[in-house]
Amino acid sequence: METYTLRDGLTLPKVGFGTFRLNGAAGVQVIDSAIDRGYRLLDTAFNYENEGVVGEAVRRSRVPRSELVISSKLPGRHHAYHEAIATIEESLFRAGLDYYDLYLIHWPNPKEDHYVEAWQALIDAQKFGLVRSIGVSNFLPEHLDRLEKETGVLPVINQVELHPYFNQQAQREYNQAHGILTQDWSPLGRASEMLGNPTLKTIAARYHKNVGQLILRWELQLGTLPIPKSSTPSRQAGNLDLFDFEINAEDMATINGLSRPDGRLKDQDPAVYQEF
Numbered sequence: 001m002e003t004y005t006l007r008d009g010l011t012l013p014k015v016g017f018g019t020f021r022l023n024g025a026a027g028v029q030v031i032d033s034a035i036d037r038g039y040r041l042l043d044t045a046f047n048y049e050n051e052g053v054v055g056e057a058v059r060r061s062r063v064p065r066s067e068l069v070i071s072s073k074l075p076g077r078h079h080a081y082h083e084a085i086a087t088i089e090e091s092l093f094r095a096g097l098d099y100y101d102l103y104l105i106h107w108p109n110p111k112e113d114h115y116v117e118a119w120q121a122l123i124d125a126q127k128f129g130l131v132r133s134i135g136v137s138n139f140l141p142e143h144l145d146r147l148e149k150e151t152g153v154l155p156v157i158n159q160v161e162l163h164p165y166f167n168q169q170a171q172r173e174y175n176q177a178h179g180i181l182t183q184d185w186s187p188l189g190r191a192s193e194m195l196g197n198p199t200l201k202t203i204a205a206r207y208h209k210n211v212g213q214l215i216l217r218w219e220l221q222l223g224t225l226p227i228p229k230s231s232t233p234s235r236q237a238g239n240l241d242l243f244d245f246e247i248n249a250e251d252m253a254t255i256n257g258l259s260r261p262d263g264r265l266k267d268q269d270p271a272v273y274q275e276f
């Protein structure tokens with residue numbers, strides 16, 4: 001597995017594992033399977049209501065905790081400073097962990113306008129040893145500029161919606177210019193639709209890969225970190241089989257050409273969208 005090194009020195013594998021909607025004993029089994037197949041970055045969130053599931057999978061795994069990178073996210077309803085600190089602590093209690101490797105603000109919720117306060121809480125949580133690295137999710141350049149202006153600290157990672165129908169070029173360029181790694185949620189979009197895209201199928205066939213592998217490789221060559229999710233062991237393994245081929249410049253351009261301004265899956269524009 002190839003890796004990225006964040007601005008603060010934390011090393012991340014170039015592909016992570018998403019855990020949204022993985023709950024209960026079945027969820028533990030899926031995550032345990034993913035760890036067995038080589039995933040070392042597990043992405044959860046307070047609002048996924050499965051931090052305990054992730055923690056249980058970590059405890060059952062034969063892989064030492066020190067070799068795993070566990071990430072979670074702060075919900076919008078707890079952006080107030082003291083609530084944010086308590087929520088991070090609660091996240092750790094739920095998971096049965098001593099620390100998170102990475103903790104993010106899930107959404108900026110700009111209408112409520114408490115995200116700077118929440119960011120200060122993450123800065124302090126890092127100082128307290130609750131988390132190793134801190135970042136954000138779904139933050140636009142205007143939100144990131146304000147964090148830097150008011151706290152002097154920029155996130156090391158920004159997790160955003162990114163897939164061939166929405167390639168986030170402007171956001172990626174901003175992140176890169178500011179030393180922020182772009183992480184991709186829904187990296188395969190609506191898989192049932194995107195995996196059948198005829199353009200992507202044609203390109204994938206040239207590389208003797210499936211469409212999912214082509215998309216994930218495209219995202220790696222954009223310099224981003226995708227976090228695909230799959231409950232199927234064979235597909236979990238296939239989603240890591242990305243490092244023995246390279247997409248040429250012409251095919252990269254063709255895939256980028258599929259992006260469109262209205263490409264968001266659920267019209268969740270961080271400028272106005274609120275999630276609590």
